[in-house]
Amino acid sequence: FIDYGTYYSNPHPLGIKIIQEAIGWDTDPLLRNAKLYEFYVIYNKSNGMAGLPDTLEDVYFAIIFDADISSADPSSPHIDDLVHFDGWTGNAWNTLPHFPSPVDTLTIMRDTTLIGSDGVYDEATLFGDDPDETTVHGDTLLVWRNMAFMYDSDDPETPENDTGDNGLSPGYIFGGFIYAPPSGSDSIFIDAYGDTARIIRPATYGWWNWDEDPGTDEAKYRFMDGTSEHLYGFRQKPHPYDLGADEFDYRFYISMGPFTIVDGETLKFVFGTGVGYGMNGGRDTVYSMGYVPGARQIYDALLAWYYGSTNSDPYHPEPPEPVFVEQNTLKDRDLAILNSSILTGNSIPVYMEIARPGNVDIKLFDITGRCVLNEKYRVLNSGKIRVYSYSMKNGVYFISIKKDGKPLLLKKIILLK
Incomplete structure (x- = not known):
């Protein structure tokens, strides 16, 4: 091949x-x-x-x-x-x-x-x-x-x-x-x-x-x-x-x-x-x-x-962990997927499977309910969005993902840097 x-x-x-x-x-x-x-x-x-x-x-x-x-x-x-x-x-x-x-x-x-x-x-x-x-x-x-x-x-x-x-x-x-x-x-x-x-x-x-x-x-x-x-x-x-x-x-x-x-x-x-x-x-x-x-x-x-x-190193390497949905199973639905609830590094990988292009809103709330991050994306195809969290401190947050105003995901996450 x-x-x-x-x-x-x-x-x-x-x-x-x-x-x-x-x-x-x-x-x-x-x-x-x-x-x-x-x-x-x-x-x-x-x-x-x-x-x-x-x-x-x-x-x-x-x-x-x-x-x-x-x-x-x-x-x-x-x-x-x-x-x-x-x-x-x-x-x-x-x-x-x-x-x-x-x-x-x-x-x-x-x-x-x-x-x-x-x-x-x-x-x-x-x-x-x-x-x-x-x-x-x-x-x-x-x-x-x-x-x-x-x-x-x-x-x-x-x-x-x-x-x-x-x-x-x-x-x-x-x-x-x-x-x-x-x-x-x-x-x-x-x-x-x-x-x-x-x-x-x-x-x-x-x-x-x-x-x-x-x-x-x-x-x-x-x-x-x-x-x-x-x-x-x-x-x-x-x-x-x-x-x-x-x-x-x-x-x-x-x-x-x-x-x-x-x-x-x-x-x-x-x-x-x-x-x-x-x-x-x-x-x-x-x-x-x-x-x-x-x-x-x-x-x-x-x-x-x-x-x-991946929480590994070049002497103890770990593979990437993909989350993808076969195209022929999508039909007419939208999905937002997080690989894990415990996230490390300076970005949050969000996997999007979408039936058609649209506007995606991703927000992070701290445990007091205050919105600490608000990102907007125009998404044309299924794939990965990386939400950069350089300014975020370690702790517990809630991530909200909506497409064209429709809720796709609300999930508790833990950031560890």
Whole structure:
């Protein structure tokens, strides 16, 4: 299955359904250029071809980027890009001539980056040392980002070095899995507190150019499971320079797996992506945006947001918990659903299933009956609304949700931050 190939069909359906949910932020200075995607991969063999097994084995899930950086490029935005990987490489890149990894040359903070070692690999982050990063045992964790990225480099057809197009195209587009189900690619161990810990690791990362697009399902699968000859024996394919390649029109991917999926089971994934000002942030003078965080800083903020919302951490990861109603069961009704009565973090996720567009009012009342939050939304489709509660203190509240004046939900909730 490949999502941009849905025009293609054959008589061999696998019984796989994928539900995607996107989360975005409008005003958060670190996350306004980011998106978090939740994917739910559902296997139902009765919806597939005859003879499907009760269990599908050796299943891989991959995200592929085909980005051209960028539309502001006055020459050829699609042929002067480069791709790379920022994360754990299992010491396979230690001696590469151009981009060895890991290294420790920078001190990366949320609002700036300094030249110089800080004792933390540049390809990793310390999780638990910022106020909004909570770990299960209250300690600090070394977390490899395991994200791929693409950026504008020097156009070989122009005489000058136009890397980043003199500030017109400074963006690094990136992506990485923040949550995935347990697989044989992960690292499993017993932590210092006697609990089982799991570090999520990609199966493979790789890239190819437009002349090498894998044209068959078998070729795509060999990239995902790491057996493709185009990976040159690496689990994470090195930078093009380290393999003798130059700037070109590239695609990159990250795959997770292998998994088994039983009939009726759902595999849950969370993928973080966005665009940063370079890898490490910088001051924009072309678009007058001031200081803009880099890909690493944005990805670290996505980690903090997700694990804060699930009361877990990168060594003890928990999956997202969706609440969705199949479209064919909606008929002519509206629903407002809260996942839990106990809510953590700085937002309240409200799931809306609506029969037709309308106006939604969401209010919060404290225990004295005083309205402390009043939000209005024009809702066009079913999906998730995030009600931000930065100004709310810990405590007991009542949430009221109405659509076009009709009550949908009145519920007691507890906010814990």
